[in-house]
Amino acid sequence: MAVELKQPDFDRKRTILKSPVRLGGETLEALFLLIPGLVLLLVFLVWPTLNAFWLSFHRENLLGTQRDWVGLANYAEMLQDPAFWRSVGATFLFAAIVAPVQMLLGLIAALMVARPFPGVNVFRTLFFLTTAVPTAVAAVAWGWFLHPIGGVVNRWLEALGLPPQPWLTSVELALPTLAIVTAWAGVGFTAILLTAGLQQIPEDLYEAARLDGASVWAQFWHITLPMLSPTLFLVALLTMLSSLTAFGQIHLLTRGGPAESTMVWVYRIYQDAFFNFRFSYASAQATALFLVLLLLAGLQFRWFGRKVHYG
Amino acid sequence: MGRLPRWLARPLFYLALGVYAWLLVLPLLTLLSASFRSDADLYAPGLLPPRPTLEAYQEALQKHPVGRYLLNSLVVSLSVTLGVLLVSASMGYALARVRFVGQSLLFGFVVSLLLIPGEVTFLPLYLMVQQFGWINTYWALTVPFIAAPLGIFLLRQFIKSLPQDLFDAARIDGAGHLRILWHVALPLAAPALGALAALTFLGTWNMYLWPLVVINNSSMQTAQIAIAQVVSVEVTSWNVVAAVSILVLLPTLLAFLLAQRAFVRGIALGGLKG
Numbered sequence: 001m002a003v004e005l006k007q008p009d010f011d012r013k014r015t016i017l018k019s020p021v022r023l024g025g026e027t028l029e030a031l032f033l034l035i036p037g038l039v040l041l042l043v044f045l046v047w048p049t050l051n052a053f054w055l056s057f058h059r060e061n062l063l064g065t066q067r068d069w070v071g072l073a074n075y076a077e078m079l080q081d082p083a084f085w086r087s088v089g090a091t092f093l094f095a096a097i098v099a100p101v102q103m104l105l106g107l108i109a110a111l112m113v114a115r116p117f118p119g120v121n122v123f124r125t126l127f128f129l130t131t132a133v134p135t136a137v138a139a140v141a142w143g144w145f146l147h148p149i150g151g152v153v154n155r156w157l158e159a160l161g162l163p164p165q166p167w168l169t170s171v172e173l174a175l176p177t178l179a180i181v182t183a184w185a186g187v188g189f190t191a192i193l194l195t196a197g198l199q200q201i202p203e204d205l206y207e208a209a210r211l212d213g214a215s216v217w218a219q220f221w222h223i224t225l226p227m228l229s230p231t232l233f234l235v236a237l238l239t240m241l242s243s244l245t246a247f248g249q250i251h252l253l254t255r256g257g258p259a260e261s262t263m264v265w266v267y268r269i270y271q272d273a274f275f276n277f278r279f280s281y282a283s284a285q286a287t288a289l290f291l292v293l294l295l296l297a298g299l300q301f302r303w304f305g306r307k308v309h310y311g
Numbered sequence: 312m313g314r315l316p317r318w319l320a321r322p323l324f325y326l327a328l329g330v331y332a333w334l335l336v337l338p339l340l341t342l343l344s345a346s347f348r349s350d351a352d353l354y355a356p357g358l359l360p361p362r363p364t365l366e367a368y369q370e371a372l373q374k375h376p377v378g379r380y381l382l383n384s385l386v387v388s389l390s391v392t393l394g395v396l397l398v399s400a401s402m403g404y405a406l407a408r409v410r411f412v413g414q415s416l417l418f419g420f421v422v423s424l425l426l427i428p429g430e431v432t433f434l435p436l437y438l439m440v441q442q443f444g445w446i447n448t449y450w451a452l453t454v455p456f457i458a459a460p461l462g463i464f465l466l467r468q469f470i471k472s473l474p475q476d477l478f479d480a481a482r483i484d485g486a487g488h489l490r491i492l493w494h495v496a497l498p499l500a501a502p503a504l505g506a507l508a509a510l511t512f513l514g515t516w517n518m519y520l521w522p523l524v525v526i527n528n529s530s531m532q533t534a535q536i537a538i539a540q541v542v543s544v545e546v547t548s549w550n551v552v553a554a555v556s557i558l559v560l561l562p563t564l565l566a567f568l569l570a571q572r573a574f575v576r577g578i579a580l581g582g583l584k585g
Contacts, residue, residue: 034402036398037458040457041460044436047435049435051435108331112324112331126336129564134517134535135519136535140342144338145341187335193579196579248519248535251519251520251539252538279434282434283434286433290430290431
């Protein structure tokens with residue numbers, strides 16, 4: 001923000017300096033720098049986005065060769081499709097588990113490593129490590145960790161005298177289990193952002209509080225949490241957005257099953273497009289997902305607008 | 312609620328750190344352990360393999376072209392990273408330092424593109440790539456991702472925050488924009504470029520849905536999707552699956568350990584948007 005305010009002053013200086021050196025060539029240079037990227041953006045981002053809308057108003061014939069205009073028929077079908085609504089429900093339940101678990105695990109990690117101490121770098125590396133783990137590797141690691149026979153978790157349960165659980169193969173457990181896997185894979189990301197947020201809190205606030213004899217808990221509740229709240233809110237939204245579009249770990253571990261219990265929104269889009277060959281119907285579902293994500297992102301930008309002077 | 316004495320607080324703090332780190336890394340450790348087990352020892356209890364062996368790695372490398380998968384991922388991730396750096400630097404510079412008609416409008420347009428998720432564009436993009444004849448090629452995996460709104464945005468913000476005097480000095484010396492971009496802006500933007508490179512490399516290596524749909528030829532498959540294939544082939548040989556996974560994990564893990572600062576910066580920048 002501060003930079004933006006100083007800018008007009010710079011500009012005045014710049015025009016004085018610039019005009020004798022170079023005239024008119026500037027637009028040409030700008031075009032040279034801009035055109036390659038602009039063409040790529042238009043072809044591979046803007047056009048497909050418009051096309052997604054276009055597709056969602058059409059329907060392919062039986063051969064899949066021609067698309068006929070059907071107006072809102074795909075949307076009407078979608079809204080009456082109980083399978084679609086089950087997917088929407090599963091998606092939100094999934095996100096509702098991922099977001100708080102990932103936030104809490106990441107916050108604990110960030111609180112421990114935000115301030116320096118001997119050996120802090122080792123623990124930062126370990127806590128941030130999951131960001132370097134590809135989705136498929138995370139999924140396989142947990143597939144083995146939760147394995148019915150060899151898995152560590154079921155061994156622990158047995159040691160405690162509890163029955164082993166079919167983590168990924170039961171209709172009730174598969175979705176929450178996948179949510180935990182996803183939250184684990186995201187801990188590094190959350191920990192990095194929250195550590196950055198914690199480091200922006202001025203140290204003098206804590207010193208003043210200590211002088212006043214505030215306990216560690218009091219410092220946490222009255223300094224850390226309020227000062228961190230903009231970051232926390234942002235991270236919560238980012239976590240929500242990414243968990244609403246989770247796909248890889250689900251594809252690898254459950255393929256949407258058992259009994260479609262983990263058939264989340266994106267998985268259904270994939271399924272309808274590439275297995276049922278209904279690209280237009282899938283596009284309508286993708287467009288609906290886009291609207292939901294936009295709504296959440298809009299919330300994020302509004303929050304930003306209000307909080308920008310804060311940091 | 313009295314405070315703990317210092318001689319007790321320190322060790323307790325390290326104990327908590329250690330336990331937490333241990334729990335977070337445990338799923339990866341058990342995977343590592345499985346990769347060093349023979350078929351016979353696979354289900355033997357304990358974290359450490361009773362008789363460590365490289366059998367699973369040998370079998371993995373014999374039965375699956377893991378090297379080829381890694382090469383595919385490496386080619387794709389490096390190409391996209393290089394492309395993103397080039398496009399983001401030139402567009403970011405133009406949007407920050409060159410004056411032309413409609414600059415702020417164009418910048419607003421790029422920012423609005425940040426909102427478009429890949430899950431919305433991938434179906435039409437698939438149809439387009441199919442028409443181009445790019446199915447099963449590196450083109451499909453790289454070209455669509457070279458112009459990244461986030462990269463353009465980050466570099467524009469960074470270059471705009473650099474001191475104006477440097478650019479004025481270069482101008483007085485008679486340098487054109489291309490030379491200023493190359494000799495002034497880019498060297499100064501090295502931290503931002505490093506962060507963006509780390510973020511892009513990781514993001515591309517992590518692509519899942521897109522390679523899954525545009526590649527159906529095994530030799531062109533990226534390492535991530537290859538794991539999914541290996542899992543479905545080696546249903547019971549978890550040690551082989553684990554070995555393949557560890558091999559796929561190594562490059563990103565090494566990159567992360569070597570350039571942790573850039574990764575952390577990239578993720579913080581990408582998340583907090585500047």
